[in-house]
Amino acid sequence: MVRLANAATVAAAHPGSCFIEEGEPATAFFNITAGTAKLFKLLPDGRRQITGFVSVGHFLGLAVSDTYAFSAEAIDEVRYCRFSRPRLRTLLDDFPLMEKRLLEVASNELVAAQEQMLLLGRKTARERLASFLIMQSRQGAACQAPRQRFALRMTRSDIADYLGLTIETVSRTLTRLRTEGLIEIPSVAEIAITRPAALGQLAGGLT
Amino acid sequence: MVRLANAATVAAAHPGSCFIEEGEPATAFFNITAGTAKLFKLLPDGRRQITGFVSVGHFLGLAVSDTYAFSAEAIDEVRYCRFSRPRLRTLLDDFPLMEKRLLEVASNELVAAQEQMLLLGRKTARERLASFLIMQSRQGAACQAPRQRFALRMTRSDIADYLGLTIETVSRTLTRLRTEGLIEIPSVAEIAITRPAALGQLAGGLT
């Protein structure tokens, strides 16, 4: 862990380790600088809902609440900057542009959250997977065209908990999409979209 | 419609009318001054997901996107201030505190959205209704204790589309909660929580 001049610290989280725990006092604000993490909430009996995957550039821990509203677990090696809350406040005062940027980010995440609510509340398993695969195909290709083939950086269990399904349903549904010729599965962690238009149709008017 | 000095307009929407339509060019920013509206997204075949209910004080249309990401329909008579986008920008420049406030609001809404994702993705119908009723019992009583008895300002159809269920399941589940003695239903639009602790338990560790 490195301490910087402005009291921010740089740290890392190993795959599988949590660097934010839901319910803990929200003492800090994070900025991911490398790697990917999953954000999730748990029910008392262990059911889990992954609310998003975050990677380089993402901000975490904005909430005004005094405790974190979700947990964050590293998927691969994650590096991040950590700002104490008071330090964040002075940062925002010193750099008003940062506030603008944070507002933009939060607004975009709200839009994404609403899209995910539509998926979780109203889409079938097939539609959820179709939507998810299309989303993934665009991941990290913000400025370019979606890639026809890409790697899934998460397990079936993570996909299931993100889509509100079980791992069995995820597996079966992927198999079905494959047998129907909409996708190919070169390896467990790779997907190739063979009929993007049909998949988009299934997803319900792509986002 | 009244035009103010700073180019904002004051307007109203009658019950059932949409004052924001998903997909339309996002030309404005709204601030609700009276009434309640529902926000929702539609799938091509008409399936609907209500992403939230908003009332006095809420801000709408923040998104950076060039089209609205959701529709807004008035439940009762809604009054609102409408700012054009350029005007919003000058407003934010003139009143930096407003930006801080918007960021707070957006952060809180993100937390609520994540809670709703947990509900939609992982909770059973019973748990969804329990969570919903507890949430409603706190509505508009931000600073006070939750009310033991309250009015539902929306139809069963709205509740269903908010919770990702059908109206039949909402109806049946409410009936069951009543016969089990957790709640009473003095009239179709009123609920009394008779066993708050048990209902909270069911909801899965209240928010």
Added chain:
DNA sequence: CGGAACGTTGACTCCTGTCAATTTGGGTGG
């Protein structure tokens, strides 16, 4: 080679959705 975590597949169950009939309640007009 062996074991463990992850993934796939099958058989069966059940919660919720679908379809349909009936009841309730609020508003309107005779």
Added chain:
DNA sequence: CCACCCAAATTGACAGGAGTCAACGTTCCG
């Protein structure tokens, strides 16, 4: 004032999609 109407809500019967439980396959390290 009351009968009527229509939308909303409730209730029932049935069906189906996704969950559960379990067996089997695969991959990857130790």
